[in-house]
Amino acid sequence: MADLRVEHLTYAYPGNGKPVLSNIQFTIHQGETVLFTGASGCGKTTLALALAGMIPKRIMGHLRGSIFYGDLCITKERPYRIARQISIVFQNTQHSLFHYDVETEIAFGPENLGLKKEQIAARVQEALIAMDIESLRKRSVSSLSPGEKQKVALASALAMHCDVLILDEPSCDLDTVSFEKTMKGIRKMQQERQMTVLIFEHKLDQVIEFVDRVLLMDKGHIVLDESVRNAFHNETLFTARGVLVPDMVKLSRRLPAVFGQSIALSVQEAFDALNDSSWHRKIQKLHTQTIQDYRQEVDSGYPVCCTNQSIDTFRHLHAAFSEHSFDLVAGDRLAIIGSNGVGKSKLASMLAGLDDRACESKGNAWISQSKIGYLPQDIDSLFLQNTVRDELMWSLKQSQTREGSEQEAIDHMLSLIDLAQQVRISPHSLSFGQRKRLALGLVMMPNPDVLIFDEPLTGLDFGHVASFFRFLHDLHRSRASTMLMISHDMKAVATYAKTVAVLHEGHVLVQGDPNFVFSKSRELQLARLIPPPIARLYNMLTGDTHVKTVVTFEALLSLFV
């Protein structure tokens, strides 16, 4: 066990003179949990790969400076020797599994450490329990959902009992309950073994309560290095770089009369501070009034659940999800949420006409008419051309409702997805967040009537999420387009979706507007979901009388002020 030292690290990818990392310098002490955050494309993944020894041995490029783990020089040592001490869970876990089945995948690391067979089996068992995936032990890796694959990748890293664990966007494919369990499991192991944990993430709400220190990155530089309690004094430092400050932190800073100089990192901490205060009583009083108003609205026909004007497309759902169904109103923004492995991605591909068993003939016809735009979870398969511009041009040529010149359309899309500087670069050379933005651009380029997005927000920072939804909003106003989104990002779902449907065991458990759905704690718990932090806090403050909750920070704050 030792400290991790980065000394004047500068790195540029081959064929690209501009450094991705510029003169980075910091020390991480043994046993710390450190969060590296920043906008997509700021160099987080590159730094994670360098710390794991993959750069420059596996990914060539121009590197200056050094990284030391104790006396071990990571920049000079072979990656497989470094892996005995430092373990990494890659960002894209979809293609990060080596073996055929889950058990041998998790055993692979301990085997290579030269352990005895009994020790290997014990490590596998421990990792399976830590990640709550014992039921997957004998399953083939190819049959797993993306979230399940991520759990296996995490279990595989944990089984190595390394000194340093690097997690690159761990919340990417995991549902909220699984992510919280994972972080708690890692924290437990960390306390037992004094393990150092480095988390590279730009969605802070769920992760912030588990970290000791925050490093903010911008264009390859470290612009802030502070303990977690002191990191958010200047909120604009984060928001200007596309990183959203956690809701509980924002709330603490807006209510100094309650929180004083301290900040709350978790919903529980915020609740403890607010509990039995005059603010708490105010909220409860307002909530009682809200319930009465709401019941009157329901009695007079307020549409809690959408049932009319369904698009024909979605009648096909009845075949696969026969017991229950949901309707998508034309012009709606519907979010489907559910735990890992519940069948959300399968549903999306069925709706897009890509699953022959469900709706083969009509699906094809709609797509050929550019009526449905579908963004799959595995975006890398979408790219077929050599440059970003060629990709967009290819998609543009499929558009049948093109307005203006090709150049104008491409320039507009490039500015929207913020890739104007990368126009001549190969899609595969972009960062994950940039690739995600390009994939969104490709789907939206032909201006489809119905947009189906499978996890569109993974890899996107707050700035790009906001501009993505702004574009959808404009598209919706001009063409009354309809959107169906599958996402684990409860905060984005609460903010941007008009309707939310909770999927559980092949049927819709509850459906309605976000304020209604996120008040249904019992149903959400059954579906292994956790509401966004603001809704959780509101639900805790108002007790068990849930028919409607508050889901956005602004709405909650307006109740206090």
Added chain:
Amino acid sequence: MLYFFLSFTVMFIFLFSLVFAYFSRQIGFDAWQKLIRYEEICSPLHRLDPRIKLLFPLIVTVSVIFEKGVFALLMVLFQSIIWSYLKKDQRRTLALGWFFLTQILVMTWIGTIIQYGIDHVFFASSYSIFHAILLGFILSFKISAITSSVLLLWLTTTPAEIIWSLTRFRIPSIFGLAIMIVLRFLPQLIEKIAVLPTVLKMRGMTDVFPTWQGWRSYPKMLRAWFWWIPVLFVTLTTRSVQATVQLAMIADAHAYGSRKTSERIYDHAVTATDRLVFFMMAVILIGVFATVFLIG
């Protein structure tokens, strides 16, 4: 040179791609994935010592290179029996049949061009066209015997079994990783080709594969294919290379090669069947070499 260029480009890269696409559309592109994926069934072949399965393609390759063609023909027949025994999926059988038919046609054509063309143009040889076709035919059987043995390895052996075999053979991890990467490269490429129609659908294209009814769109479709084939080939190959590099990174991240000897959670106890099969393989190998070097 023009003769070679036209024969090769027009006949194979262009025409065969179209025929390949047409047939693939009929059986479904994902049928190709069935040829390169491990199939979890309980057959005697699956239960066989993985070392034997790993050695088998090697022995077949070495043997068919040295002998004149009879062994290759016998190997194709022998492996056909194994394939028919493993016949579980009709689409896989169709894909397999089409794969070998195409391979035999292509390799016969190439063999004929090389034998007949080169000999006549450069050496003014008196090879008859019949003789050249025969040689092309033998070449096709040799290649088929090798590819079939590799397909059988993919179908019946998991990565864990291959790594166990490499550990038992005491092959250094650097070579072990190289073998794993070689064994994974082609499946990666085929996986990417197999999902291509779905990707094209997602990208808004459905009229890229020929149908008899849609003959009016043939010129447009042919033009598109002419441009796409090289672009798609480069893209898919690049992505397969990237995927295999990533595979090396994953192996590194799991410390593969950090210790010289290690125990594996997968283990295989040698059985009487294993010994018998190993003995038969040794006899075959010795028999082939004895035939080649002693009899001539």
